[in-house]
Amino acid sequence: MKKFFLIGFLLVAHAMAGQTIHVGAKHFNEGYILSEIIAQLLESEGFAVERHYNLGGTLVCFEALRNRAIDVYPEYSGTLTAEILKESNMEYASMNAALQERYGLEVSAPYGFNNSYALVCTRDFSTRTKILSIADLKNHPELKIGMSYEFLKREDGWENLAKKYALPQKAVGLEHGLAYQALTETKIDITDAYSTDGEISQYGLIVLKDDQNFFPAYQATSLYQKNLDARAKKILSRLDGQIDEKAMQAMNGEVLYEKKTFAEVAASFLSTKLKITTQSGQPTSVANDVISKTGTHLLLTFSALLAAILFAVPLGIWLYWKPRVSNGILYFTGLLQTIPSIALLAIMIPVFGIGTWPAIVALFLYALLPILRNTLAGLRSVDPLVKKVADGIGMTRFQKLKWVELPLAMPMLLTGIRTAAVINVGTATLAAFIGAGGLGEFIVTGLALNNTSLILRGAIPAAVLAILIEIAFTLLEKVWVPKHLRGSK
């Protein structure tokens, strides 16, 4: 009997060890913290967790989940109903049913806080004017209202809000990152905020009461595959109702103002609230982190570049021989170039999932046009007399290509490859949005936290890489192209 238990135990242990749960995170402060809580909670119960943070917003996260590139990420009920299900005023339960039916996804019960849009003002202002709710604004047409650009445009934004409450003021647009500063310096009186923003407690701001329930509920919750391991679902349910608005605001503030890491904040939440001790990974040194991310960045950039060279140079040669089809193909690669990076990365997810592969494919597509166009232009620019002489001497098509046309096209070809390489180093920073890592992780996280030093940690090495690439290509040209044939540099 004991034997059976032992075997059973081993089987379960084996099955568990083999199971890795992929946790995603949207690229903003709260997203990182909640995902880290999920990740550490699952790890404390013996699951292996792979983190896919910095995913570029709802679109990328949801696509990644739908395509099973990730298993779970934190999402908000309001976003799910409005943006994904395109429904208004949906009950939580019917939303869950619709998600299961349409997408095979499921949500846990809410964490317990509502991260809605809200209007905020300073405590001083509120005391002085006795404004406590949105309805109170109606009698103060002189107020200066500054709203984030996104809030001005959203369905649940300023225009409809002002209509509903019959507010007389005109709002001006400003960058959300600057709004809190403008508010405390009394440049504006009222602005929009996420109700759990760390700044609210930091600056002691007053959240105006939404008397008419204009803002929908944005209940935070875990969104996961319906067929996620039952034990994992059960573990995640331990978060149900455990995080209230105050707690979330505090955690956001700890990252923003106390400069704690997400891992630290998540660990301290789990130990105080759920009495779970987690071993948050040892902090890696900044230098090692930069070096390893630079390595990933170079891997992304150069594997895509190499693939693009191997594809576009022969294609360019072929098009040079078949001028009739060349225009069509050039237009097509030009079209690829015009797709915004984030959109192209999102398109990749259903086919390649998230991570390194889709990033390399996207970078490959971006590198095609400069290389293809310059290969073709370089070959076409070769003096026709020289081509005629090559024929007249008796060179075969391939000898002519190898000994005459390619060497003479080389300066333009190298310029094309150089352009592609520099574009790739820059674009590769966006690859962080689909979890491919690289220097973009610093930049994306830094942007989300409004942390300049973090942004520079990614931006400076990327700039250095771009400069090194320029230098490398200049040297390459020195080796491959006789001095008098080099372009002006």
Add this chain to the structure above:
Amino acid sequence: MVELTEVSHGYGGQEVLTNLTIRFQENKITAIIGKSGSGKSTLLQLINGLLRPSKGQVSVFNQPLNYNQTTALRLRMGYMVQGTGLFPHLTIAQNIAIAGKVRDNSQPGARVNELMELVGLPSSYQPKYPYELSGGEQQRVGICRALYLNPPLLLMDEPMGALDPITRQDIQQEIVKLQHLAPRTMLLVTHDMREAKKLADFILVLDRGKVQQFDRASNVISEPATQAVRDLINASLDS
């Protein structure tokens, strides 16, 4: 040696050459002369196989031209064009020896020096690039390149068109000297009757794609067959 039988060539309904039947003399210099657009360059390209006749047949080395094996054929004919057409990315030595590379991927050999000496170029030029040489020097390199494999047939498409009179005279003397040392069949396209008179054993006069006269040089000049020939002689010798 080189023979055209009822050869016509034209693009899009317009004939550049009409019904040519010519047999060029072996080991002689034949000047092909005519105004611009008379079809002289086209004729050379037909012989080289760069162009195919729309009618008739071209024979070279007593064989009908096989367009699937032009490389072997072209290695036996030197080809010079106006403006030299040197490869700008290759050194003088590599330019001269290019036919050897095409034939068997061989490196420039002693033959380079030999030829440069023949046309009066210092061997210190070997590692230089074409742009470092004057027009006349480049032209001499062009001659060396055409002669590298010692071809029995030499096609020259206005090789002296862009040169100043003194350099032109030098090169002309070079050609006379070469022919004296080792005779070969040379076809020299020119629009200059004086050049033709100086270099050629035979003269072929073309006008609007048709043969006006094909005879010994002295006969053409003393007894022009048509008005077109007379005009050419007058135009060249007057200027």
